Amino acid sequence: MRRPFVQSSTHHCDPASLLNYSDFGGGEKMAENLKGCSVPCKLSLDQLQTRCRQEKVSCKLLGVSKNNINDYEVEYLCDYKRMKAVEFYLVKWKDYPESENTWEPRRNLKCVKLLRQFQEDLEAELRRRRKRAGGARLDPGVASSLVQRARQRQRLQRWEALLNATRNHKGRIFVRNDADLDGPPRDFTYINNYKTGDGIALTEVAVGCECQDCLGAPAGGCCAGASLHRFAYNERGQVRLRAGLPIYECNSRCRCAADCPNRVVQRGIQYDLCIFKTHDGRGWGVRTMEHIRKNCFVMEYVGEIITTEEAERRGHIYDRQGATYLFDLDYVEDVYTVDAAHYGNISHFVNHSCNPNLQVYNVFIDNLDERLPRIAFFSTRPIRAGEELTFDYKMQIDPVDAESTKMDSNFSLAGLTGSP
Template identity: 45%
Template sequence: MPRKEWGTKSTAHALRPAEATGISRRSSSHGKSMKRPPRGEYIAERIEHVEVDQYHPVFYVKWQGLDASANTWKSYDNLSNCAAMEHFVERMLQLHQVHVANITGELETQLANIPPTEDLKNISIVEIDAYDPLELQIDIILLAQFRAASSRSLRRDERIGRRALRRMQISRCHFARRKQLHELLRFEQQMNRVELPSPPIRVENNWDLDTIDSGFKYIKNNIIGAGVPKPQAGLAGCKCHESAESCTASSMCCGRMAGERFAYERRTGRLRLRLRSAIYECNSRCSCDESCTNRVVQKGRQHPLVLFKTNNGRGWGVRTPQALRKGEFVCEYIGEIITCDEANERGKTYDDNGCTYLFDLDYNTSLDSEYTVDAANYGNISHFINHSCDPNLAVFPCWIEHLHMALPHLVFFTIRPIKAGEELSFDYTLADNEDVPYENISTAARVQCRCGAANCRKVLF
């Protein structure tokens, strides 16, 4: 993108040559009167040269429409968006090309001795995003000028040399950052195509240079694995609309037909069930239509979300960009539905890595769990929701089109009001209590919990 040609000229902090005078009105060498440009809007016609003031570059600027006596010294910050700066840098690189090549080679040799893994230990993403290649080139020009003049100021040369090396290190990070942002954008676009027509999910990493695991495949619906029966549509549906205006808590709707309470508040559509309750939504055989209050999960995710990289070693996380009320549907836990025998085999590998995405479908606690959802390699946004010992989400079993008790949908609802920008979380180990119908299958070696909650148990698994 071409740089703007406007420089910022002010009398404060300007270093003028000794012969400089006032500039309200001037006469050129031809005796013509020259009007002063509007205050604060001066065009840099040319940068004459660069010097060092307290280890920082300052530039001697010729202003358009003013004679040479109005030239001033300006810092880089005042000229960074000026096209004349690019022309000056190109000219100086050409003028000192031999020294520039030697200095650049020396810096690259030093950089090669710094492992890329060390970069982010003393360089922030903010610095990387603010990287300006001209600043590195200017430092190299200064070093080239010193070398051409046989400068003996070792302290000055060393300090600017260290700064140039750091900027070259930031340049390396900047290249990796551009590649990272491209990959994150590609994942975001692919994810949102899958999620349509749900609101968009934004992907952010303002902490490090990690990207989403390329082996993870984003899906919208569960994948039925080998040995898992495909649920067959049930035969029953409510008849509320044949005897009343709509499905309500007082009508014989699907929940009451299954021995549970009506799931949602009629006015707000928010969940009204206690923890550990089951949700039975209306289905295609019910007499109601799509506007029915008892159709929430089946309409899909209704709130935008943000997938972001955490800054405390918990990997990726999910937060809400807007406030959520208690009882709102967030998303479904999606993945591969596999047999528990297969889950046990996969769990051995996951345990070795200290993490698991296995979720048993064992709401029917009278029998051992038959099937498990594995979201390790295939899943949706729920794959990234982190654990907390003080969670703001809970998982509920939900049945819609079928009543296969071993194959419920696992759905997340808010269990308290959540502020905009707050991370979403659920308790991975809640089901260690036998009274709770869901549990992660993993019995991995102890993994430290980093949720940061006041009631943190310190151990995740």
């Protein structure tokens, strides 16, 4: 986008001199004394380009020349008006304060995506206010809401980028909020694996299988058989065990490769998922961006492992706040709890339903302590792209045998209600 500032005389520089100018005030004597020194630049490439344009300095290495020195990036659009059949937009320029906002005619704006987004936001805001489009100028309240929406979208985009930079799984994470003006949740850190609390240690398995083909010809029943349990998956990676029975996957000591059919949960989330704000007051939720087949692994429930005593203490605090993310690990005995309130992965945002499409399984991989299973969610039926993912916070397993009675998540979300 070309910003119509008054052209002034230009100068030429190289990045080294720009660095000296930016960090040390441009003093020639100081620059001479610093020859041979190397320090990290405090400005990003974009910021250096902006600094060049502000100072009317051209730099070949930064891609700033006489031809584009007045090119500036539109950060978002703030307002709209029409004068004598000409459309104008109030532009917030990237890396410039709002005091530098300028009205630009539509023909000057090449930011098609931002124009489309502004129009969508405007239509949504007018629907919310039950107003019709039209008029030469926007109502100040409408314009203010559009600016708030643009700022919120930036915050959510930064959070989305942080989540994807942190994740160690294939599936991407998207963030959407069309319901209100809330930004990212506060005091939440995305983690990929359990975070152990004080005095809690995850012991690493000492042995692994010797199988050449864990599914077709498992030696000694592979890892599941060695633990006196059935092999969990079919050739397509779908769980074939009844809910309540444990899953024993191959571990870091096993001879089999990473593509072994008995390595499913440990490969992490495979589907693109979206954290979105619900429109019915249930807060954030998660929906899948892809079709998910029945009995497929979707995600783990990850958080901080704490003792049940600590969970009891925190539970009283969470109850007063109106929400809790405590998941009891009571596969064999009620000793530990997973708290995903402040440390967790995308499962932190999954809502409750009495008719869920996710089922919980206890999984053991590198840690075989039955008091510390990994909690994995598998699909109970085919799930369409765009459908919300849910599980039953107070899930009960049908006690067909002694094994299946061991699992009771005892999970609750006080003060909130899910879909029926």
